Amino acid sequence: MSSSLEKNMLILRSSDGEEFIVPEVVAVMSKAIKNMVEDECASNTIPVPNVDANILAMVIEFCKKHDESEAEAASDLKTFDSEFVNRGQEALYDLITAANFRDVKELLDALCQNVAEMIKGKSVHHIRIQFLGYQLFEILTSNFIWNIWCDRDFD
Amino acid sequence: MSSSGQRRRRQSRRRRLKNTVTISSAENVIGDDDLLRQILIRLPAKPLITFKLVSKRWCSLISDPFVLDNWIPPISASSFFLLRYFSPSCRIIKFNHISHAGFVNKNNKLESFKYVDDRVKISQSCKGLLLCSTCFSDLYPNSTRYYVVNPTTKEFTTIPRPTNGYDRYFIDSINLAFDPAVSLGYKIVAVLSKQWPDHNCQIGVYSSETRIWMFSDASYACSGKITFHNGVFFNGKIHWSCCHSPASIYYDLNRNQFSALPMPICLSIVPMYFGEFGGRLRLMEFYQNLTSHFHVLELKSDYSEWFVKYRIDLKMGVSAFPEMRRMCDAGWSTAFVFNVLCFLGGEVEGDLCLILYIPCKVISYNFKDRSFRKICNLELSREDIGNLRGFSSYTVHPCMETIFHV
Numbered sequence: 070m071s072s073s074l075e076k077n078m079l080i081l082r083s084s085d086g087e088e089f090i091v092p093e094v095v096a097v098m099s100k101a102i103k104n105m106v107e108d109e110c111a112s113n114t115i116p117v118p119n120v121d122a123n124i125l126a127m128v129i130e131f132c133k134k135h136d137e138s139e140a141e142a143a144s145d146l147k148t149f150d151s152e153f154v155n156r157g158q159e160a161l162y163d164l165i166t167a168a169n170f171r172d173v174k175e176l177l178d179a180l181c182q183n184v185a186e187m188i189k190g191k192s193v194h195h196i197r198i199q200f201l202g203y204q205l206f207e208i209l210t211s212n213f214i215w216n217i218w219c220d221r222d223f224d
Numbered sequence: 225m226s227s228s229g230q231r232r233r234r235q236s237r238r239r240r241l242k243n244t245v246t247i248s249s250a251e252n253v254i255g256d257d258d259l260l261r262q263i264l265i266r267l268p269a270k271p272l273i274t275f276k277l278v279s280k281r282w283c284s285l286i287s288d289p290f291v292l293d294n295w296i297p298p299i300s301a302s303s304f305f306l307l308r309y310f311s312p313s314c315r316i317i318k319f320n321h322i323s324h325a326g327f328v329n330k331n332n333k334l335e336s337f338k339y340v341d342d343r344v345k346i347s348q349s350c351k352g353l354l355l356c357s358t359c360f361s362d363l364y365p366n367s368t369r370y371y372v373v374n375p376t377t378k379e380f381t382t383i384p385r386p387t388n389g390y391d392r393y394f395i396d397s398i399n400l401a402f403d404p405a406v407s408l409g410y411k412i413v414a415v416l417s418k419q420w421p422d423h424n425c426q427i428g429v430y431s432s433e434t435r436i437w438m439f440s441d442a443s444y445a446c447s448g449k450i451t452f453h454n455g456v457f458f459n460g461k462i463h464w465s466c467c468h469s470p471a472s473i474y475y476d477l478n479r480n481q482f483s484a485l486p487m488p489i490c491l492s493i494v495p496m497y498f499g500e501f502g503g504r505l506r507l508m509e510f511y512q513n514l515t516s517h518f519h520v521l522e523l524k525s526d527y528s529e530w531f532v533k534y535r536i537d538l539k540m541g542v543s544a545f546p547e548m549r550r551m552c553d554a555g556w557s558t559a560f561v562f563n564v565l566c567f568l569g570g571e572v573e574g575d576l577c578l579i580l581y582i583p584c585k586v587i588s589y590n591f592k593d594r595s596f597r598k599i600c601n602l603e604l605s606r607e608d609i610g611n612l613r614g615f616s617s618y619t620v621h622p623c624m625e626t627i628f629h630v
Contacts (some may be wrong), residue, residue, distance in 0.1 A: 162249035169259055177262065184253075185266035193277045200254040201279060 079106070080114040081129070087122035088114065091129055098132040100172035120167045127153075127160070128167055131176050154183040260285055265294045269352075269376045269625035292627065297352070297404050300501060300570030301622035303328055304579065305346055305354075305375075309607035316342045321375075321623075322586060324568060324577065326600040340371050340380045345618075348400045350457050352376065352626030353410060355383075355400035372400065372410065372432075376625040386414040386428040388439045393418060396425065399455035399462050401477060406460070408628060409433045413462055413477065415452065427480070432630070444473045444482035451494055454617035458500045465498040465507065467491045488521050488530035496616065501567045501576075506533065508564060516560055520578075534591060536578065538562065541589065541596035548582045563612045566622045581612065 077093045079102075097103040102115060117125055134149055154161065161180065168176040188196060253259050264272060264286060272295075276283040285291060303323035310317050318336050321328040329335055337344045337356060344356040347370075354373045370383040386395065393416040402410035414428040414437075424443045430436070448469025455462045463485055466472030472485045488507060497508035497520075505523040507530070522533035538560050542549050550559050562580045568588070569575035577588040579599070586599040604612070611619045 159249060162253045165253045165259060166249060169256070181259070181262040182266050184263045188263075189267055189271040191271075193274060196275060196278050200250060 081125060082114050082116050083120055083122040083125040084118050085121050087125075089122075089125060089129055091132075092136075095129065095132045095136050098135065098173055098175070099128075100174070102171065117171065119170055121163075124160070124163050124167050127156075127164060128171065128173060128176065131179075132173065135175055150179040151183075154179050257285065261288065261290055261294075264291050265296055268298070269627045272627060273377060292629075293408070295627055297626050297628075298624045299572060300576075301566070301568050301624050303623050303625075304566045304568065305349070305621045305623060306565065307345060307611070307619045307621075308334065309605055309611055317345050319346075320602065322579075322600060322602075324575075324588065324599065337373065337375075337380075339378050340373055341369075344371060344373075346621045347398060347453075348455065348457075349621040349623050350400040350402045350410070351404060352624040353400060353402050353628065353630060354621065354623070355398065355412065356380075357398075370398065370412075372412070372630045374626065374628060374630050375623060377627060377629075379630050381432075381630045383412060383430060384437065386412075386416060386430065386437050386439075388416070388426060388428065388437070393426065397452035397455055397462075397464070399457055401457045401460075401462065402628075403458070403460070404626070404628060410630075411477065413455075413475065415475075427475070429477070440480060442475075442480070442482060444475075445484070446471065446473050448472065448490075451498070451617070453615075454494075454498055456498065456500050456505065458503060458505075463500075463505055465491070465495055467493060485527065486523075486529065494614070494617075496564050497566075498617065499566070499622075502571050506567075536589060540594060541587070544596050545582055545585065545587060545598075547584070563609065564616065565612075565620050568622065581609075 079091055079093050079096045081089045081091055081096065081102075083089070093106065096115070097106055105115060120128070131153055134153075135146065154164075156164070161183065165177065165180045165184070168180060188199075191199075254263075260282075264275075267275070272286060276286050303321060306320040306322065308318045308320065316336050318334040320333060321335050327333050336342055340356060341358055343358050346354050347357050348355040352374065354375060356371045356373050358367075358369045368385070370385070371380050372383060373380040386398070387393070395414055396417050397413075397415040399413045400410060401413055409432040411432070412430040414430075416426040416428055416439075417424075423445065424441070426439050427442045428437045428439050431438075446466060446469060448466040448471075450464050450466045450472060452464060455464055457463075460478050461474045461476050463474040464472055466485075466487055468490065470487055470490050472487050473482050474485045475482050489509070491509070493510050495507050496510045496518075497506065499506060504525065507521045507523075508518060509521075516539045517535060517537045519532045520534040520536070521530045523530050538548060548560055548562060550561050562582050565579040565581055565586070568577050568579055571591075574592055576591045578591070580587050580589060581602070581604065584601060584603050586602050588597050588599055589595075590597065608619075
């Protein structure tokens with residue numbers, strides 16, 4: 070399969086089996102893939118576990134844009150970044166996980182900036198509910214017990 | 225390759241899991257210490273301090289040295305303190321704290337630094353930290369106390385007086401030198417002289433790391449009257465403006481020496497604005513109120529000459545704010561009534577504004593779309609306006625929200 074490809078192309082396979090043909094310069098924006106290429110353990114297809122096709126396509130789109138527009142004005146890239154990261158919650162956090170796992174620094178920076186923008190106006194209560202859902206039970210129960218404790222009759 | 229049956233099963237499972245996935249992917253990200261740190265360093269100072277209350281883990285991560293060292297500080301000022309006039313018998317010195325959006329503290333329009341001392345005034349502001357001093361220093365110079373304050377975290381520290389053996393020195397100038405891009409420690413630079421003013425002076429440098437003053441002799445050459453109270457620190461240098469002379473001075477901290485700073489013209493009175501924004505020195509001459517336009521001058525980065533950076537035309541604001549214009553001489557001429565307060569925002573962010581005071585209002589002029597907008601209603605007394613005209617660097621102190629320790 071690799072023989073039919075041009076020399077500087079790589080194939081990335083997502084966790085659900087879809088394959089993407091990507092120029093090597095774009096793929097190595099991920100440090101994890103770069104290391105694999107340098108160690109020559111990436112002769113044909115590179116598996117990208119934990120990242121599904123949908124998210125992988127987005128990551129590739131981001132890397133392509135950043136690779137093409139190196140010479141372009143920084144402000145253009147900035148507007149692209151802010152539009153790119155402006156997605157639904159689910160895709161945003163999946164993208165962060167993917168960017169962190171594949172070590173794509175520019176993408177991770179842009180995404181974390183976006184999360185910071187999103188949460189900076191939120192209340193502490195909102196943050197607790199949004200991000201610490203698994204602790205909610207704990208917080209509720211401890212408050213409940215605390216209320217009982219406070220309302221106790223000490224006679 | 226997977227059969228169609230397997231794929232269908234997988235898709236239906238994914239659909240079933242979708243709701244739980246939404247929560248857990250956000251939780252996974254926030255649950256990862258490294259990723260949460262990456263998000264925290266990008267938060268502005270105020271929410272970052274508030275979010276210490278989210279949980280024990282968030283609190284410890286926010287207090288983490290990594291977050292403090294890598295936190296991305298704002299580039300430009302977002303608010304300013306305006307000192308209100310006080311009579312010598314006054315016990316409490318009050319300020320208005322105003323941002324783009326109006327008063328910062330909505331309930332309490334007049335603020336004071338109660339947590340430090342009721343009677344402190346701001347001597348200087350630098351990248352979100354304030355150098356404050358207790359008042360009435362002119363009467364009892366030896367009793368002045370100095371503080372470095374972070375108004376966002378309400379942290380403060382007392383700075384010992386710069387005394388080198390004996391106390392008969394005058395403090396010509398005391399300046400805060402802080403640049404988080406270089407170091408998270410600050411320095412305070414005092415210019416001391418035996419008789420005031422003296423070209424042979426002593427330079428005292430106080431470092432937040434050692435907490436002691438170090439003194440050295442220095443001298444400068446300037447024939448004019450240096451406005452020593454308004455030192456402007458950036459790029460490792462403290463700059464002063466000067467009247468009655470074509471050249472002023474700046475002090476280079478790293479080389480420990482004074483050098484000549486060209487002035488755009490030989491000023492006869494203290495300029496309307498002398499300060500830094502966007503890493504460049506800017507100056508606005510004092511204009512007679514009869515002109516409707518004025519210039520913002522910028523010093524080239526090689527300190528060779530000044531050029532006109534912006535031209536501001538007040539006529540465009542008159543339609544929105546007719547109180548800016550006042551007829552005089554029985555309608556023969558018009559005068560513009562305004563005071564320059566400061567610059568907020570930045571060129572990089574595209575929200576650079578000049579903040580002006582016109583009767584009973586604080587307004588902003590946006591350089592990008594050349595629009596005038598009202599910020600808040602504010603009534604200043606005649607004395608306040610007098611202070612703004614003569615000593616705007618005493619009165620107005622731009623500020624930004626930071627988490628830096630003092």
